Amino acid sequence: MTLVTYQPLRRKLACSVLIILVFLLGRKIPLPYLQDLSINNPLLTLSSMMTGGNLTRLSLFSLGLSPWMYAKLLLRLLSLGQEQDNWLLKQDSYSKGLSLIFSLLQAYFLVSSLVNQASLVFDGLAWLTVFLLTTGSFVLLWLTEVNSRYGIGQASLIILVGMLSGQLQTLGDLSLPSGMSGIIVLVWLMLAIYLGVSLEKTTYPLAVKRLAISHPQFQDYSLPLGVNLGRSMAVLYAHSFLLLGQYALDFGAARFPRLLNWLWWKEAVSLDYPLGISFYAILVVILTLVFAFLNFDSLSFVCNLQKSGDYLLYQNPGRASLAYVNHVLKRISLFTGLLLSLLVSLPWWLALYEPSFFPLAGLTSQALAITGMIRSIQEEVKTICLPLAYGPIFQEKTEG
Numbered sequence: 254m255t256l257v258t259y260q261p262l263r264r265k266l267a268c269s270v271l272i273i274l275v276f277l278l279g280r281k282i283p284l285p286y287l288q289d290l291s292i293n294n295p296l297l298t299l300s301s302m303m304t305g306g307n308l309t310r311l312s313l314f315s316l317g318l319s320p321w322m323y324a325k326l327l328l329r330l331l332s333l334g335q336e337q338d339n340w341l342l343k344q345d346s347y348s349k350g351l352s353l354i355f356s357l358l359q360a361y362f363l364v365s366s367l368v369n370q371a372s373l374v375f376d377g378l379a380w381l382t383v384f385l386l387t388t389g390s391f392v393l394l395w396l397t398e399v400n401s402r403y404g405i406g407q408a409s410l411i412i413l414v415g416m417l418s419g420q421l422q423t424l425g426d427l428s429l430p431s432g433m434s435g436i437i438v439l440v441w442l443m444l445a446i447y448l449g450v451s452l453e454k455t456t457y458p459l460a461v462k463r464l465a466i467s468h469p470q471f472q473d474y475s476l477p478l479g480v481n482l483g484r485s486m487a488v489l490y491a492h493s494f495l496l497l498g499q500y501a502l503d504f505g506a507a508r509f510p511r512l513l514n515w516l517w518w519k520e521a522v523s524l525d526y527p528l529g530i531s532f533y534a535i536l537v538v539i540l541t542l543v544f545a546f547l548n549f550d551s552l553s554f555v556c557n558l559q560k561s562g563d564y565l566l567y568q569n570p571g572r573a574s575l576a577y578v579n580h581v582l583k584r585i586s587l588f589t590g591l592l593l594s595l596l597v598s599l600p601w602w603l604a605l606y607e608p609s610f611f612p613l614a615g616l617t618s619q620a621l622a623i624t625g626m627i628r629s630i631q632e633e634v635k636t637i638c639l640p641l642a643y644g645p646i647f648q649e650k651t652e653g
Contacts, residue, residue, distance in 0.1 A: 259641050262405075262634065269404035272396050273414050279314040279392065280307050280418065284385050286378040298419075299615045300496035303489050303622060305393070305415030311367070311382070313389035316359055317415060318408055319493045321394050324351035326490060329547050352394060353387070355497075360386035362500035369507040405633055409626040412489065416623060438613055442620055445596045449621045452481040452592070453628055457585050459578070460566035461558065473566070478581065481589045483544025485625025488597055488618050490544075491536040495529075498522035524601050525611070534598040541590030542583065551578040597621065 301308045306317025328347055360383040368375050393411065401407040456477030463474065499522050506515035520526040524533060555574045558564060568574045600614040 259638060261640075262637050265403065265405045265637065269400055269406060269410060272400045272404055273410070276314065276393070276396060276411060276414060277418060279389060280312050280415070282313040284311050284313065284315075284382050286382045297496060297499055299619075300492040300499070302416055302419040303412075303492040303618070304496065305412040306496075307415065307419055308363075309419070311386075313385065314393050314415075315363070316356060316386055316390040316393075318390075318393060318397065318412060319496060320355035320359055320390050321348070321352045321397070321408070322490060322493050323355045323497070324348050326543075327351060330543070349394075352390070356387040356390040357383065359497060359500055360384075360390070362497075362504045365507060366500065366503040369503075405637070406626075406630040407633075409629050413623060413626045413630075416619060420619065438610070438616075441600065442616060445617045446620050446624050448592065448596060449485075449624045450628070452589055453479075453484060453625065455480040457581060459581070461563050462566050463563050478549070478578075478585070480585050481541075481593075482548040482586070483541055484629060485622040486544045487537050487540035487590065487593060488622050488625075490540050491533055491597075492618065494536060495522050495524070495533065524614070525605070527602075527605065530598055530601045530605075533601070534594040537594040537597060538587070538590035541593060542586045545582055545586035545589075546579075549582060551575060551582060554578060593621070 298308045301315070301317060301319070304317040304319040304322060305314075306319060307315050325348060328351065363386065364379050364382050365375060368379055373379075397408045397411050400410060404410070406413070456479055458475035459478055460473065460475050499519070502515060502519050502522065505512065506519070517528075520528045521532050523529040552575060555565075555571070555578060558574070559570050564570045565574045565577060568577045597618040600610065600617050604611040604614040
């Protein structure tokens with residue numbers, strides 16, 4: 254049996270292909286109101302694209318998965334220190350409730366921006382558009398859940414297809430600078446992809462001593478700790494937060510123009526200003542640290558070591574080992590966050606001084622995100638195909 258004829262993989266691939274077709278169809282379904290308008294902000298369009306959305310033309314799936322992403326991150330932060338078994342039972346209903354709230358807010362902010370842009374009145378048709386956008390967001394959430402259960406790639410596949418589809422739409426507007434500038438852009442992109450892949454493959458060895466084994470040759474071993482446990486999530490979520498911030502500030506500036514200095518706050522979340530780029534860079538570092546601690550349960554790791562009779566070399570079991578693991582995790586995640594922050598923010602700084610680079614400044618973050626999601630899907634495919642690789646071994650043992 255080969256990879257192509259392996260039935261579990263073929264079924265999952267067929268399901269994912271069907272979901273992709275439905276997703277692409279939903280991106281083409283226009284809404285009956287404001288359908289000829291689009292957000293005249295390439296930065297908003299980029300941030301929306303990074304979450305599977307589409308702001309080039311208002312459609313059923315224009316919100317993408319950003320409301321669900323906000324809800325999942327908030328719930329995962331709240332789950333820290335909770336009993337996982339009890340928390341998981343409540344997480345599904347909490348996730349849908351929070352996704353509904355974020356969908357309504359984001360849809361309302363988006364429609365308000367378009368209404369103000371066209372100098373229209375926020376009437377019943379505008380509320381209908383908010384309802385349709387929220388409904389589309391939940392349909393997309395349902396497609397994601399179906400893909401997670403029966404397909405391949407989970408939410409990463411939806412976001413990946415949305416990004417590639419959006420990139421194809423804007424491909425005609427992109428043009429590499431000529432001469433040395435074009436070479437610099439290509440080299441930087443290749444460097445970013447190489448470093449992104451290298452970070453995901455790199456691990457930090459935690460030296461472990463086995464007490465239950467008396468043979469000295471097998472007493473010492475190392476457990477690998479991933480350097481980039483969050484993969485591309487930090488970059489995706491950073492753009493997602495910038496998107497929500499710009500929605501909210503556009504709404505506030507239109508409805509309450511005298512309340513705050515809205516221009517300053519807009520600069521703080523816009524990548525065409527130094528303040529916004531600095532905030533974006535800091536956000537990537539913080540989110541890298543957050544996802545590292547969310548994706549690696551150091552307490553369970555230390556407890557499992559202790560139960561198996563192993564301990565970290567030169568560290569006492571218990572609290573000392575936990576403090577050491579957290580220290581190592583924080584140190585390597587901070588390094589990874591700083592490197593990712595440099596990779597994705599430096600093109601925006603360059604674009605401030607060389608406007609011709611501005612349309613290309615977001616390519617680095619897109620390349621890192623796409624690379625991370627592709628690797629995630631590859632690993633899932635490998636996991637699905639494990640019985641195909643090890644099946645003959647177990648079959649031989651059974652026959653023997």
